Amino acid sequence: MSPSLKLISHTLCPYVQRAVIALTEKGVAFERIDIDLANKPEWFLKLSPLGKVPVLLVPTPQGEVALFESNVICEYIEDTQGGARLHPEDALARAQHRAWMEFGSAILGDLWGLETTQDAAVFAAKREALAAKFARVEAALGEGPYFAGRSFSLVDAVFAPIFRYFDVFDTYGDLGIFVSTPKVRAWRDRLAQRPSVITAVSNDYPQLLRTFLMRHDAYLLKQAA
Incomplete structure (x- = not known):
């Protein structure tokens, strides 16, 4: 079975690394899709309002939802995935x-x-x-x-x-x-x-x-x- 979460990425992007680290710490399987930010594909520009990575594609019954901005993505991972907590409870x-x-x-x-x-x-x-x-x-x-x-x-x-x-x-x-x-x-x-x-x-x-x-x-x- 392929991972349900997809992370649109760039090889050097530090913001992408935040999301990758959070997903890995939580033990969540995901598919990483690297793109060339100097030649952004049209399908990516339709997903990312700011034209930036990372973008996390989350499956829902209505279709995939695109989350953008790395801190937002990390917060979503913390809120929805099991494993060790990455935020304080207080x-x-x-x-x-x-x-x-x-x-x-x-x-x-x-x-x-x-x-x-x-x-x-x-x-x-x-x-x-x-x-x-x-x-x-x-x-x-x-x-x-x-x-x-x-x-x-x-x-x-x-x-x-x-x-x-x-x-x-x-x-x-x-x-x-x-x-x-x-x-x-x-x-x-x-x-x-x-x-x-x-x-x-x-x-x-x-x-x-x-x-x-x-x-x-x-x-x-x-x-x-």
Whole structure:
């Protein structure tokens, strides 16, 4: 029997990885369908109002329903699937987790600028912005090993794809972003060992990201000089 859920994806998208990690943590079978975002198929544009991935196709008696926006998809997975809880039961703690998920999206905005700019000044500004944001994360972390202690949560699913970028960035030189954040460094290391995180991307992800950086002639590449 084929999986009932379908996830429309792109190989490098960190937002897709959130959904993949959540589905994997819940033990849910799903079909992943990768598309080329530079050449979006018409059928996809009919499903995604913003033309972005991920999109989760959910079967209903009336036909498939398309859910878009990664945090919405993760919340739906949490609300409808069994397995370990990925959100706190307490309403206030759950709201705090949702806020940190949004903070993770803000970090991705700065990361996009860091990896695509060809300008040294923009690169420096984005690096400083990222260091400042991770300093805020450092202050919010407890004893670990995960964001909320011993329990893996959707906040972890959001931040794991962020840290994955730096696994490639670090091969070009130390950006100094995590120098003053030992708790963040430990969290990053622990997430990198999580099976759901490891399998959220294909084995050629590092090379695909390097190709992306070269195609954009990213200033980041000059760190290796």
